[in-house]
Amino acid sequence: MENIISLITAIISLVVTIFIGIYQIKQSERMAKFEKRQDERDEKRFKEEVDSKVVQFVTKYHQKIGLLPLCLMATLYDRYRPYNREMYLEFNALSDTVQDAILESQGLKIPRFKENFYGHCLKLLNDYLNKNFKSDINFGLYEGGKYLFQAIEKYGSKKTEYERISDKISDVIYYNTDDKKRIDGLFYEVRDLPCEKLCDAMVIIMYWVAYNSDDNSESENYKSWIPPYGEERIDTMEDMFLMLLLVTYLKLGLK
Numbered sequence: 001m002e003n004i005i006s007l008i009t010a011i012i013s014l015v016v017t018i019f020i021g022i023y024q025i026k027q028s029e030r031m032a033k034f035e036k037r038q039d040e041r042d043e044k045r046f047k048e049e050v051d052s053k054v055v056q057f058v059t060k061y062h063q064k065i066g067l068l069p070l071c072l073m074a075t076l077y078d079r080y081r082p083y084n085r086e087m088y089l090e091f092n093a094l095s096d097t098v099q100d101a102i103l104e105s106q107g108l109k110i111p112r113f114k115e116n117f118y119g120h121c122l123k124l125l126n127d128y129l130n131k132n133f134k135s136d137i138n139f140g141l142y143e144g145g146k147y148l149f150q151a152i153e154k155y156g157s158k159k160t161e162y163e164r165i166s167d168k169i170s171d172v173i174y175y176n177t178d179d180k181k182r183i184d185g186l187f188y189e190v191r192d193l194p195c196e197k198l199c200d201a202m203v204i205i206m207y208w209v210a211y212n213s214d215d216n217s218e219s220e221n222y223k224s225w226i227p228p229y230g231e232e233r234i235d236t237m238e239d240m241f242l243m244l245l246l247v248t249y250l251k252l253g254l255k
Contacts, residue, residue: 053098054105061087068106070242075099076117077152077245084157084238111254121245122148124252125206128213148206148241151199156238158196165190165204203240210247 058065064087071091074083079092091099096112103110113120122145168189186208190201234240 050098050101054101057102058105065106069108069246072110073242073245076113084236121248124248128252147199147202151203151237152241155196155199158237160200160237160240162204162234162240165201169208200237203244207244207247210251213251
């Protein structure tokens with residue numbers, strides 16, 4: 001009799017154990033499905049929030065959307081700098097995910113450089129100048145590019161004289177067919193300018209050098225990303241400095 005009772009008890013215990021196991025499996029499956037639905041809802045909500053911020057930004061700045069590549073340059077140079085353009089400030093306040101979504105919405109897929117971006121661009125310029133001109137052209141990058149640095153940090157809000165200086169550049173280029181003489185002539189033209197104008201001129205000359213380089217076989221693909229086009233304008237030395245970083249990165253940095 002005792003053996004029968006023990007057997008029945010064991011069977012009941014086994015059945016209960018199996019039942020509890022099945023219940024736990026079902027409960028785990030329900031929890032997994034719940035968590036998956038929750039993750040999907042969160043992902044959908046996050047995507048909707050990103051899309052909303054993209055629409056807000058693009059709509060607000062649609063007349064100046066051609067400056068969007070410069071917004072990314074502002075982030076890569078110094079995200080926490082108090083830029084003069086509201087567009088740069090607002091872009092910098094957005095997460096990388098939203099920034100990338102804004103860029104992608106306009107067909108821009110510019111890789112991010114995570115380290116010292118300014119130092120990287122200076123090195124690209126310096127290497128290109130040393131390779132191609134073999135001349136005393138480091139005046140433009142004197143003391144770690146101090147004239148370029150001062151152009152944005154000290155005179156960023158000042159108006160750039162891009163058109164006037166570009167005319168000088170055109171004259172020098174027209175009368176000199178040799179690249180070495182061209183670059184020497186450019187520095188000779190501006191070396192005695194007051195500091196503010198000299199900084200502006202150095203940025204513009206370096207921009208000319210980078211824009212007209214042919215180191216990158218893919219460079220033609222990036223030209224359409226270089227402003228200005230449409231209704232936007234390059235007004236300040238801050239804008240011009242970011243333009244320099246853009247063309248340097250796109251034409252000398254992306255291989």
